Structures are given as structure tokens and as C-alpha cells.
Amino acid sequence: MEIVLVEGDITAERVDALVNAANSSLLGGGGVDGAIHRRGGPAILAECRALRASRYGRGLPTGQAVATTAGDLPARWVIHTVGPVWSDDEDRSALLRDCYRNSLLVAEELGAASVAFPLISAGVYGWPVEDAVRQALAVLRERAATTPVNEARLVLFGLDTFATASRVAAA
Template sequence: MRIEAVQGDITREEVDAIVNAANSSLMGGGGVDGAIHRAAGPELLEECMELRRTELPDGLPVGRAVPTAGYRLPARWVIHTVGPNAHRGETDPALLASCFTSSLTVAADIGARTVAFPAVSAGVYGWDADDVARIAVDAVRGFAARQDAASGRDVCGLDVTDVGTTTVEEVRFVLFDERLLHAFSAALG
């Protein structure tokens, strides 16, 4: 899997799927969430409202992911995930890592080979940018190793867990400022 970090606007990424740092209501909000809803158009909100009426009446739990269409975005899909909020005491790194791995599993299940991520929880949810970058990169690399093991490549010592049906070939961390780009570039080594 190719993994890179770039500075830019995630709503303009020409990838199969972009990941939305959503709130549990899925009804849009500020930051990345609001930008994605605005760029996708009102149909995205309508689909999110339908998800709330049917599959997710209590909202999307922290660390989980769910797909919708991308509508007016260049990306075919939006994968919504809810990051942990450090201001509410949600500081477990495993919960943050789950945002990335569950989003990649959803991507593989819907056939997305290229995925763009924001820095989930590094904004108003109060996580340190360096911590988010390290956890995100480790989670994505771990998912890539499990994908390799599932595809028959020799990856010693890994138990293969659900990695979806399609191989995710590229992950791009799309970061809106230089500070985040520096943190993710450092984590990528």
C-alpha cells in the first residue's frame, strides 16, 4: 500500500473515497465535516438522515465507520467515522486507531482502492497532532500488513482479521495546514 501525506483540501481529492471526521449525528458540523457536507450537496445530508432513521437511530459510535455516496464530490464515496473527543475524556489510542482501520475495512468492502483521510480528532476534538499522526500511520500500516497476509503474501506472525474484499492500494492523508503536514510527514518517516 502506498501511504503519503499532502497539504490540501480533502473535498477536492480525486480518490475513490474520502473519510469524513464526522460527529455521531452524521448531520454535518464544522471543520472537515461541514466542508464535506457543503461540497457534496444536500443529497449527502438526506442520505445521512436516512441512515439515522434506519441503521443508526442512536448515531454512529466513536471508532466506527459507515459509507455514503459522494454526490457532488470528485470522490465516489464518503466514509464517515467519529473520532474520540479528548475534551470528553475519550483518550484511548485504540479508539482513535479504530477510526482508521474501520474506515479502511469499509473502503475495501465498497471497492475503494484509493482513500483520503483527514487528521481525525486533531481539530476541535483536542488530540495532539503528533499523537494523531503516529496512531493513524501505525493503524494504516497495520491494516496494510493484514491485507498483505490475507492476499497470501508472507507476513510472519500476523493473524489476519477482516480487511474487506478489495485491496486498498493508496492512502493519502490530506491535511489542511503545515503543522499537521509536518506531524504526518514525521510519522511516515
């Protein structure tokens, strides 16, 4: 699998699957989650509501992943995952890595050849950008030789975030 860093808006990425940094309700929110729901249209929300009514009545657990249609997005699927909130007192990095690992597993099950990931938990959930990049790349690099997915894009919002990610990736 080729791992590519991209600066931009994840909702504009033309890939088989987009990963959504969702909240556990699966019903939309701010940041990446809100952008995906807004641009993807009502079909995504309808499938998320159906998931809440069936398998995820209490919401999607942190670190897990589930797929829906991509609606009006330039992708076939959205893979929703709930990242952990950053904590100074508790190491939650395994949960963050689970987000990438489980999203990649869902992409494999779907037969996706290309997947675009946001920098999960690095927005309103407060995860430090440098460490968020390290966690993402650790999983993607670990799985690069064994996954049938051909390309994983880490889509970074803003030039500062992209520069930080590029520096971390090169180290």
C-alpha cells in the same frame, strides 16, 4: 498499500473514497465534516438522514464507520467515522485507531482502490497532532500488506500540520 501524506483540502482529493471526521449525528457540523457536507451537496445529508432513520437512530458510535454517496465531491463515496474527543484522564487511542481500521474495512467492502483520510480528532476534538499522526500511521502501516486498497492518503490541513506529520512519519 502505499501511504501518502498530502497537504491540502480533503474535499478536493480525487479518490474512490473520502473519510469524513463526522460527529455522531451524521448531520454535518464544523471542520472536515462541515466542509464535506457543504461541497458534497444535499445528497450526502439525505443519505445520512436515512441512516439515522434506520440503523443509527442514536447516532454513529465513536470508532465505527459507515458509507454514503459522495454527492458532488470528486470521489465515489464518503466514509463517515466519529473520532474520540481527546482526554488527559482517559486513554482513548484505541477508539481513534478503530476509526482508521473500520474506515479501511468499509473501503475494502466498497471495492475502493484509493482512500483519503483526514487527521481524525486533531481538530476541534483536541487530539494532539503528533499523536494523531502516530495513531493513523500505526493502523495504515499495520494493514498495508493485507488490504486490497492500493493507496491511503493522509490529507493534512495546513503546512504546519503537514510538516509535523512528515517529521513523525520519518521517525
